[in-house]
Amino acid sequence: MADQGIEKVIVGKPLNIYYFTGIMINPYERFVALLLDSKDDHCSMILPSLEKEIASVKGIPEILHRDDEDPVLKLLEALEGCNTLGVEMDYFSMKLGGQFNEQLPNMKLIDASKLIGNLRIYKDQEEIEKIHQAARYGDQALDETRDLIRAGRSEKDIQFALFHAMSAKPGVVTDSYVIQVLGGERTANPHGFCADYVFQKGDAVALDYGVYYDRYWSDYCRTFFIGKPHPRLETIYKIVLEAQLAAIEQVRPGIPIKKVDLAARQIIEKAGFGEFFIHRTGHGIGLDIHEYPKVHQQNEDILEEGMVFTIEPGIYLPQFGGVRIEDDVVVTKNGVQVLNSYPKDYHSMILA
Incomplete structure (x- = not known):
């Protein structure tokens, strides 16, 4: 991903989150996302507070949101300074893209859906x-x-x-x-x-x-x-x-x-x-x-x-x-x- 100029990638499909982390989660209507950082091979998860420790037990930092908080604001904070973001566009809504454009207008968005899907084509x-x-x-x-x-x-x-x-x-x-x-x-x-x-x-x-x-x-x-x-x-x-x-x-x-x-x-x-x-x-x-x-x-x-x-x-x-x-x-x-x-x-x- 780094060789394509993508600094961070936001992953939302539960099966793709499982592929990268080994964590199986059903978000129901709540917001869940995995944030990958291609520069330092680091990742973190945006999670409902009721899922606390589901990621941290695997050594993955958690960004928690309560039911009365807007999880996207937490995500936007984590994206500060990011110039190019890969987004799993065949999962996340256009509404989220609009929030990115409004709050971080200088950040370039790239569809990372096929890039992520292609990783799963080849089975070990x-x-x-x-x-x-x-x-x-x-x-x-x-x-x-x-x-x-x-x-x-x-x-x-x-x-x-x-x-x-x-x-x-x-x-x-x-x-x-x-x-x-x-x-x-x-x-x-x-x-x-x-x-x-x-x-x-x-x-x-x-x-x-x-x-x-x-x-x-x-x-x-x-x-x-x-x-x-x-x-x-x-x-x-x-x-x-x-x-x-x-x-x-x-x-x-x-x-x-x-x-x-x-x-x-x-x-x-x-x-x-x-x-x-x-x-x-x-x-x-x-x-x-x-x-x-x-x-x-x-x-x-x-x-x-x-x-x-x-x-x-x-x-x-x-x-x-x-x-x-x-x-x-x-x-x-x-x-x-x-x-x-x-x-x-x-x-x-x-x-x-």
Whole structure:
């Protein structure tokens, strides 16, 4: 940050504060910020007084504000003499920027959002192992839940069973979860919500979920079939699987990210279903279940060792059903490692 002329940076997203400090905090409506000083490698936290000592126990100075005080005034005092401030502009409000301009008109503001986000793109070995463990737990939870997916059970039944299986694993965090279970025609909605739909014979059932282990996410999707499905579902499943495997094969250092997306997209388009592949091929995972990099056909950024992201092509046919297959991959020194191991061949997806 110093090499870009930024003297101080104000960080607000709780996950980014955790990334820099190891402190997990939920600010609710109160003002919380981490102030980084690039000149002397120093940081401090602006905190509500009720959070006293949450940072100081880690050796981080605290600037406390009571509920009847304006926390921004405390922040402005800490910024006296700063000429160039990096701001996480995709988190803080325009109102805060206006206060900076009014009270410190000579201070230059720079958007540091992407700079901070880019730091999190590259995972070290400890982070990769946490994501890998989350993926292993995802395999185990799915194996424990699979036999419950049958005609007469509902989406909510499977959602609760999957949550129970995941939450029982050591180290899994349960204060946040993502579990999508959709059946029948509802699988044509890539971001639908669980409801009371009861599965029927021949249905596709899509399970898309993340395991949150030690504050790091995996992200996972398998599409099952309750008995032999409609021939068109079999067709699109095999196309999506071919597309996913082709995308995984592209992953290695030095390759433009867009080539991963295009490898999957071109197979689906060639099969005549291009208009029904309605999202990017993947996204980064880590402290958040969706983060950089974004794996789409316009992304010219280059894959580098330590990047971790999903590969999840899909085909969604309105009023009929859909298929998505998702795995997590890490870019290694010489290629790619797939972190999930649950089967995905067509015959393994057919449930008795």
